[in-house]
Every structure is written in C-alpha cells, then in structure tokens.
Amino acid sequence: MNTEIILVTGATGTVGSEVVRALTNRGATVRAGVHSIIKGDRLKHINPEVQLVEIDFERPETLTPAFTGVDRVFLLTPFTLNQVELARQLIDAAKAAGVKQVVRLSALGADAEPGIQLGRWHREIERYLELSGLSYVILRPGSFMQNFATYQAEGIQQHGAIHMPLGEGRISYIDVQDIAAVAAAILTDDPARHHGQAYALTGPQALSGHEVAQAIGQAVGREVRYIDLPEEAARQAMQGAPQWMTDAMIELNAVGKAGYSATVTSDVEQLAGRPARTIAEFARDNRQAFVPA
Numbered sequence: 001m002n003t004e005i006i007l008v009t010g011a012t013g014t015v016g017s018e019v020v021r022a023l024t025n026r027g028a029t030v031r032a033g034v035h036s037i038i039k040g041d042r043l044k045h046i047n048p049e050v051q052l053v054e055i056d057f058e059r060p061e062t063l064t065p066a067f068t069g070v071d072r073v074f075l076l077t078p079f080t081l082n083q084v085e086l087a088r089q090l091i092d093a094a095k096a097a098g099v100k101q102v103v104r105l106s107a108l109g110a111d112a113e114p115g116i117q118l119g120r121w122h123r124e125i126e127r128y129l130e131l132s133g134l135s136y137v138i139l140r141p142g143s144f145m146q147n148f149a150t151y152q153a154e155g156i157q158q159h160g161a162i163h164m165p166l167g168e169g170r171i172s173y174i175d176v177q178d179i180a181a182v183a184a185a186i187l188t189d190d191p192a193r194h195h196g197q198a199y200a201l202t203g204p205q206a207l208s209g210h211e212v213a214q215a216i217g218q219a220v221g222r223e224v225r226y227i228d229l230p231e232e233a234a235r236q237a238m239q240g241a242p243q244w245m246t247d248a249m250i251e252l253n254a255v256g257k258a259g260y261s262a263t264v265t266s267d268v269e270q271l272a273g274r275p276a277r278t279i280a281e282f283a284r285d286n287r288q289a290f291v292p293a
C-alpha cells in the first residue's frame with residue numbers, strides 16, 4: 001500500500017465518491033473529507049480502511065486538522081455562490097500543511113474568454129491555485145452523464161422523456177468514473193509529470209439530446225424521447241432554486257445549444273489508459289435509476 005495520504009474533499013458527492021473508489025483500487029491511503037461523519041459512513045463500503053475526517057467548508061477552523069499530515073489533495077468545491085472564497089480557503093490550508101500536489105476539479109471551458117459565469121468562477125479559483133506556489137493539476141470535465149440519473153430520472157421514469165433546453169446542440173458528456181480514473185492516476189503518479197497541466201476531460205462523442213434519449217431507451221427497453229424545452233419553461237422547471245443558480249444554468253445551456261460544449265478530447269484515454277466510457281455503457285450500468293422502483 002502507498003503510504004502517502006491523499007485527501008479527497010467532497011468525498012460523499014458524485015465525483016468525490018468515485019475518486020475514493022478509484023484511489024482505493026490503486027491501493028492508495030485515502031482520507032475522505034466529509035461534511036458529516038454519519039453520511040461518510042457509506043464510504044466504508046467502498047474502502048473499509050478509509051480515514052473519515054469532518055470538513056465544513058463554511059467553518060475554516062475545520063480545515064487545519066483535516067489537512068494535517070496530508071501529502072496530496074483532490075480539491076472539489078460544491079456549486080455554491082461563495083465557491084471562490086471556499087476554494088481559496090482550501091488552497092490556503094493545503095499550502096499551510098505543506099501538501100505536495102493539489103488536483104483541482106474545474107470545468108470544461110473555464111479558460112474561455114469572455115466565457116460564462118460558471119467558468120469565470122472556476123477560472124478565478126484556477127488562477128489562485130496557479131499563483132499559490134503549490135504543485136497543481138487542473139481537471140476540466142464537461143457535463144456529467146450522471147446528471148441524467150440525478151435530474152432527469154423522474155421525467156424518464158414517469159413520462160419516458162428527457163427535457164432540456166439544448167435544441168440540437170451536441171454535448172461531449174463524460175462519465176464521472178472517467179474523471180475519477182484520471183484523478184486517481186495523477187494522484188498516484190510522480191507529481192512532476194503533471195505539474196501545471198490543465199486536462200480537458202470529455203466523453204468519446206458529442207451527443208444530441210435525441211442520441212442520449214435513444215441510449216437510455218435501449219438500456220431500459222422502452223422508448224425515451226428528447227423534448228427541447230424553451231428557455232422560459234426551463235426557468236419554470238428550476239423554480240425554487242436561487243436566482244443566481246437558475247441564471248448560471250440557463251447560460252450554460254445556451255452555450256451548449258449554440259454548439260460550444262461539443263469538444264471531444266483524448267485526455268481520458270491518455271491519462272486513464274483506457275477509452276472514455278460511452279453513453280451506452282453509462283445507461284446500461286445505471287438503468288435502475290431510469291426504471292420506476
């Protein structure tokens with residue numbers, strides 16, 4: 001077993017839990033930064049040896065104990081209005097602890113000019129990390145395939161339909177397992193090999209809404225349709241969400257509709273050593289999410 005301690009922040013979330021799994025598969029020593037120890041308990045099913053440490057990003061006093069003794073960090077911040085401030089505090093904590101490498105989860109297009117609000121927040125965090133003096137790697141994944149299991153499952157189960165305001169725009173959706181595989185490969189490799197790199201992580205193809213619906217339909221054995229939502233209907237569907245979040249998502253979708261989220265790269269294959277997962281593989285492995293309980 002590798003004796004370096006790797007801290008994973010956001011460890012119970014969509015990406016973080018897969019990073020814990022991928023690091024475990026590589027025999028790494030994993031410290032999982034969890035919002036609550038009770039929720040973190042589920043990570044013991046992935047890795048009985050995982051060290052659980054409570055981190056509340058909103059309480060900076062929880063960072064020093066969590067970072068003490070850590071060699072490398074997978075740095076993820078949640079989708080909040082104060083994500084830049086939270087990430088800065090985490091980077092400061094990593095620096096104070098003498099961490100050897102930070103692998104930062106950003107987003108595809110963060111470096112676009114003038115870009116969109118979501119990207120600009122990520123880019124601000126990237127810049128802070130770049131200037132920190134720490135050895136760092138930036139991962140910029142595209143939209144997650146897992147979003148379909150989270151946000152579209154009910155529509156698929158109840159109406160056999162995916163609703164998105166994307167027109168005929170194609171998106172190079174990535175399976176989160178691929179992000180985790182890349183992160184784990186880097187976090188267990190020589191830090192000098194990746195220092196200062198920014199990797200654009202995508203799935204193997206840019207897919208239309210119709211193609212995603214077809215793949216999920218095939219996995220569940222029934223027709224699933226894609227319905228292009230007008231922007232106003234998309235806003236209505238997000239009723240209850242904070243205004244800043246709705247605006248950011250509408251802007252992101254408009255970029256996708258215009259064809260700017262269709263970039264496909266080979267970075268996953270090069271770094272993980274295997275091809276990126278297809279939407280058909282994702283749909284097959286997650287079919288339970290799309291069928292009524």
Ligand SMILES: NC(=O)c1ccc[n+]([C@@H]2O[C@H](COP(=O)([O-])OP(=O)(O)OC[C@H]3O[C@@H](n4cnc5c(N)ncnc54)[C@H](OP(=O)(O)O)[C@@H]3O)[C@@H](O)[C@H]2O)c1
Nearest residue numbers: 010011012013014015035055056057058078107142143144
């Ligand atoms: N979704 C996409 O398509 C996409 C694409 C590209 C990039 N991204 C980026 O991916 C990141 C989100 O990753 P994700 O989808 O894995 O997020 P997620 O599933 O929402 O998980 C967030 C994690 O952070 C934890 N957390 C939340 N608030 C916390 C706090 N105050 N203190 C400590 N922990 C806290 C959560 O724990 P609890 O649940 O216990 O609070 C959870 O473990 C964002 O930066 C986003 O911009 C997303």
